[in-house]
Amino acid sequence: MSAQAGAVELTGVTKRFGDAVAVDRLDLRIEPGEFIALLGPSGCGKTTTLRMIAGFEQPDEGEIRISGESVAGVPPHKRHVNTVFQNYALFPHMNVAENVAYGLQQTRTPKAEIRERVAEALDMVQMRAFADRKPSQMSGGQQQRVALARALVNRPSVLLLDEPLGALDRQLREEMQIELKLLQSRVGTTFVFVTHDQHEALSMGDRIAIMRGGKIEQLDTAAAVYAQPASAFVAGFVGQQNFLAGTARTDGVIESGPIRLRSERAGQHVAPGPVRAAIRPEYVSLAPVADLTAGAGHGTENTVVGRLASIAHLGETMQYVVEVDTGHETTSLLSRIPTPAAPNVHVDDEVVASWTPGCILVFSDPNAGPAIPPDLTTVPSTTPAHPPR
Amino acid sequence: MRAPRFLLAIPAWAWLAAFFVLPVATVVYFSFGYKPGIFGTHATDVLSLDRYREALSPTFFTTFTNTLRVGVLGTLLCLVIGIPMAYWMAVKVSPGKRAFLLALVIVPFWTNFLVRTIGWQVILAPEGWLSGMLQALGLRENPLAILYTRSAVLLGVVYNYLPLMILPLFVAFDRVGPAMREASKDLGANRWRTFTRVTLPMARPGIIAGILLVFIPLMGDYITATVLGGARGNMVGQLVASQFQAAQNWALGSAMAVLLIIVIAVTVLVGAAIAYVVTWPLSRARRLRLADLEGLPEKVR
Numbered sequence: 261m262s263a264q265a266g267a268v269e270l271t272g273v274t275k276r277f278g279d280a281v282a283v284d285r286l287d288l289r290i291e292p293g294e295f296i297a298l299l300g301p302s303g304c305g306k307t308t309t310l311r312m313i314a315g316f317e318q319p320d321e322g323e324i325r326i327s328g329e330s331v332a333g334v335p336p337h338k339r340h341v342n343t344v345f346q347n348y349a350l351f352p353h354m355n356v357a358e359n360v361a362y363g364l365q366q367t368r369t370p371k372a373e374i375r376e377r378v379a380e381a382l383d384m385v386q387m388r389a390f391a392d393r394k395p396s397q398m399s400g401g402q403q404q405r406v407a408l409a410r411a412l413v414n415r416p417s418v419l420l421l422d423e424p425l426g427a428l429d430r431q432l433r434e435e436m437q438i439e440l441k442l443l444q445s446r447v448g449t450t451f452v453f454v455t456h457d458q459h460e461a462l463s464m465g466d467r468i469a470i471m472r473g474g475k476i477e478q479l480d481t482a483a484a485v486y487a488q489p490a491s492a493f494v495a496g497f498v499g500q501q502n503f504l505a506g507t508a509r510t511d512g513v514i515e516s517g518p519i520r521l522r523s524e525r526a527g528q529h530v531a532p533g534p535v536r537a538a539i540r541p542e543y544v545s546l547a548p549v550a551d552l553t554a555g556a557g558h559g560t561e562n563t564v565v566g567r568l569a570s571i572a573h574l575g576e577t578m579q580y581v582v583e584v585d586t587g588h589e590t591t592s593l594l595s596r597i598p599t600p601a602a603p604n605v606h607v608d609d610e611v612v613a614s615w616t617p618g619c620i621l622v623f624s625d626p627n628a629g630p631a632i633p634p635d636l637t638t639v640p641s642t643t644p645a646h647p648p649r
Numbered sequence: 650m651r652a653p654r655f656l657l658a659i660p661a662w663a664w665l666a667a668f669f670v671l672p673v674a675t676v677v678y679f680s681f682g683y684k685p686g687i688f689g690t691h692a693t694d695v696l697s698l699d700r701y702r703e704a705l706s707p708t709f710f711t712t713f714t715n716t717l718r719v720g721v722l723g724t725l726l727c728l729v730i731g732i733p734m735a736y737w738m739a740v741k742v743s744p745g746k747r748a749f750l751l752a753l754v755i756v757p758f759w760t761n762f763l764v765r766t767i768g769w770q771v772i773l774a775p776e777g778w779l780s781g782m783l784q785a786l787g788l789r790e791n792p793l794a795i796l797y798t799r800s801a802v803l804l805g806v807v808y809n810y811l812p813l814m815i816l817p818l819f820v821a822f823d824r825v826g827p828a829m830r831e832a833s834k835d836l837g838a839n840r841w842r843t844f845t846r847v848t849l850p851m852a853r854p855g856i857i858a859g860i861l862l863v864f865i866p867l868m869g870d871y872i873t874a875t876v877l878g879g880a881r882g883n884m885v886g887q888l889v890a891s892q893f894q895a896a897q898n899w900a901l902g903s904a905m906a907v908l909l910i911i912v913i914a915v916t917v918l919v920g921a922a923i924a925y926v927v928t929w930p931l932s933r934a935r936r937l938r939l940a941d942l943e944g945l946p947e948k949v950r
């Protein structure tokens with residue numbers, strides 16, 4: 261095969277189910293040997309995209325190329341692609357070894373070679389000792405490994421994984437994430453990994469494709485997706501954000517109720533007009549109001565005084581909710597601080613929340629926001645009420 | 650306090666005792682008796698195997714062979730027709746239309762068994778409308794000569810028993826689910842291999858259920874065979890019934906019934922053995938055990 265082996269290229273791919281558009285003119289180029297994480301909310305078309313690469317669905321428009329060749333009309337069993345299904349889909353009437361051997365038997369591989377490769381694949385996932393077990397006699401994590409071995413034993417150009425860790429508990433899930441990542445770098449196969457868990461996507465993907473409504477909003481490395489989100493949606497979907505709706509003045513200061521923000525991000529140009537600012541909770545620091553230096557407080561840029569509404573201990577971090585009175589309603593600001601650095605503050609205290617100008621993201625479309633869980637949502641104030649004091 | 654578990658099993662055991670063990674035991678018991686006179690049906694004061702000797706007459710043997718042939722051929726026909734039909738309904742038909750098709754399969758059961766079969770007699774008769782139509786269309790020169798042949802009997806059997814085959818097969822194929830077929834295709838198996846290696850083996854309980862549901866009642870059925878097979882359609886069931894009703898010889902009838910039960914059981918066992926022997930080399934070739942992997946070096950990369 262060519263140097264293209266393992267490359268996957270989707271060009272203008274559209275898939276409709278009746279009137280509903282599941283995948284909408286999607287473009288995606290995956291390099292050979294890359295670990296791509298497809299991340300997005302439920303129903304955004306991740307599974308459909310994967311199923312089109314595997315050959316279970318035919319795109320209505322556009323082209324899919326695998327290893328440089330168009331796969332239009334090629335049935336699933338003739339594609340050099342294997343899938344690890346969400347529910348594993350192991351054959352219940354075969355034992356582990358027979359499940360893993362199944363793909364090799366289809367290509368009429370000699371028996372001796374089948375034995376060798378099955379043993380090797382089972383060793384790879386540390387499941388050789390389970391060769392005689394039936395799928396029903398294994399735990400979810402064990403089944404997941406077998407499903408992985410069953411796919412990888414065929415040495416596919418591309419491995420598709422549809423939320424393969426979805427059914428596992430958190431601890432096992434984190435273990436498997438590390439194992440899977442190591443395995444991928446060892447075998448060098450292209451992995452397309454679907455998940456709706458942002459941590460999983462960030463920790464595993466060489467690049468992350470964030471999908472929304474059948475389209476890719478951003479395709480980039482974890483660091484870039486986190487630090488330079490292409491849209492408010494990406495900003496809110498990867499990690500959390502305090503979203504503040506406001507108006508940008510000609511001097512670049514954004515007014516959101518009593519809160520004044522001045523972004524000093526390199527390369528960020530703030531055009532005057534309605535905007536949406538986003539600050540990650542981990543960039544918001546808190547201090548007792550007594551520490552307030554002269555001149556700070558309401559009206560000071562990138563600082564605001566509010567009432568501490570709640571404190572939650574999340575283990576490695578502490579999470580604070582600060583309520584800021586805007587006159588008409590309250591805006592809550594979320595702050596997350598590493599536990600060792602937690603400030604000495606108590607619920608109902610007046611506190612000062614502040615952030616560095618370099619961490620503010622500004623999006624010019626104020627309405628395009630993600631759905632964030634309600635308890636963490638910042639309620640944007642609609643009218644810039646108070647003039648600076 | 651929780652009720653002991655065996656309490657829950659009591660209805661099942663009672664049912665089995667009342668409707669299976671008791672009648673069969675009675676029949677077995679009667680089969681060792683004799684017919685005491687013109688007006689008596691059975692007596693069991695002297696027990697012997699004489700009724701069995703009487704039952705195993707040459708006529709009985711021919712009838713038995715005929716019954717067995719209809720039973721086995723009919724079951725195989727239902728299986729061969731039922732598998733693709735059930736597969737098609739479970740896999741290819743959209744879920745919305747499935748309910749409609751299932752209803753169609755069950756509709757014949759809404760009329761009486763005898764009436765349905767006589768319906769076929771009317772259709773297949775040489776002077777019937779089918780024959781007339783075929784002649785009118787020039788497809789046949791002579792009247793249809795299918796009634797009272799073995800073909801007519803088999804046609805009636807398929808008509809009457811196919812639903813009993815299709816329903817369990819449908820359930821079995823439906824339960825395999827699309828995920829298994831997709832996994833198989835994903836691993837490089839084409840449609841046929843997917844069917845033979847995944848769908849069919851996973852549907853095995855349904856296939857066995859279908860075969861038993863058709864074969865066992867079919868062996869005792871004589872209505873289909875008499876109505877459509879005429880004189881050729883002699884079945885053991887008919888002999889048994891005539892001993893109980895016309896001849897009023899319950900003892901001989903019981904002996905014949907017991908023989909029928911034994912033949913059914915033996916046939917089922919022989920069938921299972923044949924199926925096992927036929928599929929053994931295939932499953933043997935694909936079997937892979939831990940022991941087969943032993944001695945292979947553990948590659949740690």
Ligand SMILES: Nc1ncnc2c1ncn2[C@@H]1O[C@H](COP(=O)(O)OP(=O)(O)OP(=O)(O)O)[C@@H](O)[C@H]1O
Nearest residue numbers: 277280281282301302303304305306307308309456
């Ligand atoms: N077979 C189908 N028939 C009709 N609509 C479908 C079908 N499969 C998917 N859809 C629709 O297409 C859209 C995308 O579905 P898809 O399964 O790809 O989402 P997803 O991103 O995998 O979501 P999830 O995270 O919940 O698995 C959804 O709106 C879904 O309702």
Ligand SMILES: [Mg+2]
Nearest residue numbers: 306307308422
């Ligand atoms: Mg999905």
